Amino acid sequence: MPGKNASNPERALSLEPSAAGPAGTGHFVEYAEQVTGAHRAILARGAAGREASLERHRYYYDQLRDLIRSIVAEGERVLCLRSDVGQYLDWVQPARGLGIEVVPELTEIARARHPQYQFRTGDVESLALDETFDTILIVNAVNELFDVQATLENLHSACTPRTRIVIVFYNFLWQPAARLAERLGIKRSQPEQSWLSFSHLTQLLTLAGFESVRRYKTVLLPFYVPGLSWLANRVVANLPVLERLCMVQAVVARPAPAAEREPEAASVSVIVPCKDEAGNVEACVLRTPEMGSGTELIFCDDRSTDGTADEVRRMQREHPERNIRLVDGPGISKAENVWTGFAAAQGDIVMILDGDLAVPPEELPKFYDALVRRRGEFVNGSRMVYPMREDAMRMANIFGNKLFSLLFSHILREEISDTLCGTKALWRADCVRIRALRGSWGVRDRWGDYELIFGAARLNLKHVDLPVHYMERTYGELKMTGRLRNALVMLRMCFAAFLTHR
Secondary structure, X not given: OOOOOOOOOOOOOOOOOEOOEXXXXXXXXHXXXXXXXXHHHHHHHXXXXXXXXXXXXXXXXXXXXXXXXXXXXXXXXXXXXXXXXXXXXXXXXXXXXXXXXXXXXXHHHHHXXXXXXXXXXXXXXXXXXXXXXXXXXXXXXXXXXXXXXXXXXXXXXXXXXXOEEEEXXXXXXHHHHHHHHHHOOOOOOOOOOOOOOHHHHHHHHHHOOEEXXXXXXXXXXXXXXXXXXXXXXHHHHHOOOHHHHOOEEEEEEEEOOOOOOOOOOOEEXXXXXXXXXXXXXXXXXXXXXXXXXXXXXXXXXXXXXXXXXXXHXXXXXXXXXXXXXXXXXXXXXXXXXHHHHHHHOOOOEEEXXXXXXXXXXXXXXXXXXXXXXXXXXXXXXXXXXXXXOOOOOOHHHHHHHHHHHHHHHHHHOOOOOOOOOOOEEEEHHHHHHHHOOOOOOOOOOOOOHHHHHHHHHHOOOOEEEEEXXXXXXXXXXXXXXXXXXXXXXXXXXXXXXXXXXX
16 A cells, blocks of 8 residues: 555545655545555454444344335345445345445455345445446445545446435434444444535535435434333434434435436326216316326216216217226225226326316426426425415315424425325326335325325435415315314324334
């Protein structure tokens, strides 16, 4: 290793000029080599005791495992940078797992422990791969990288537009405690840490061509104390302000949308859940624009008694130029009716338009543009921005919706201004993935909105609230009655979100 500290790579490093060459680029390269060499020496020396360290601090790593599993779905193609002894890949059970580690000692242990995955030794900061992955995982390593921005920039070759970068890192507020733990022998020795904040990492991701999607904070107490650990990590750690003290943080990012260009056209399925909406069917057909390469209108008739199905059939006869379909709903709930429509959809994009037309169909192209231009991957209508028409929504409903939106925003770590707007849009491929998660929230969704919101958050889809105008109903009766009962249902949904997304 070149440089005056080569004989002892763990000594303090500096940028002082040396006889090896003139100050400038060459000297900077020398300095970089000294830093990375020192890091590797520390990691290599600790490799023999790494498995014992994992077992000794099992409670902390169990918390870390639960966080990563809540972010990364099983069965994906996963690239893990700084894969340690392979535990991170094993936690998420990928269909294809590739781990990159910087010292061969750790790579050999990982291969022996987890032969079902592939492990290589290499420089993660100048990575060059000829394959792409669904998830790129970096756990407790970004703080040790010499050049974080360069490392992130090199990841683009391994990304598709749908790839998620998952970076788990220490809260820099824990730096003094971490150093003390190392000196006392409680914690393994680690290379010098950069101690990035959320703000720093988000900015570095932006500079490297990525976009932050979601943030996570967890673990206030990294060791096990009966009762106290549960209280600290499951309750106190999720409270506003106090969550900023959590030791473990994570950022999920996606490749930023490319420079503005005309996107390829996509086909669209507009799901119209309806029960006794005969008077709105014709207006829906006449007012819903054709979008993309083709638009199908799927009326999901949930056992109406006012002739809604007959009205849809009349529209099919009178407007053969439109792709109008009629699907029989199960007559259980709006949620089940909506999912029946999703199952029948054939378009690349699926949208929901409530049969009361309180959200004007003329605004659907905005949802289409947001998806095809990659502004978002889950586009949620918000009725809480523009002024509403008189009698469109009662004041108590407005207040309740805003209150629950604040609760869900905190729990799901993203801004949601309206959880119950029926107009939503997403790619059908993502809808299929969310459908596979149904039933895993521990509570039944009556309306379908929460299953979509929960699922989109679980899959780390880019959420965008799109303001819409909200009109009063012109035909039929209000379906969402019983405000107290509905409020109790929403509280249960909040509790379910808290248990499954924290």
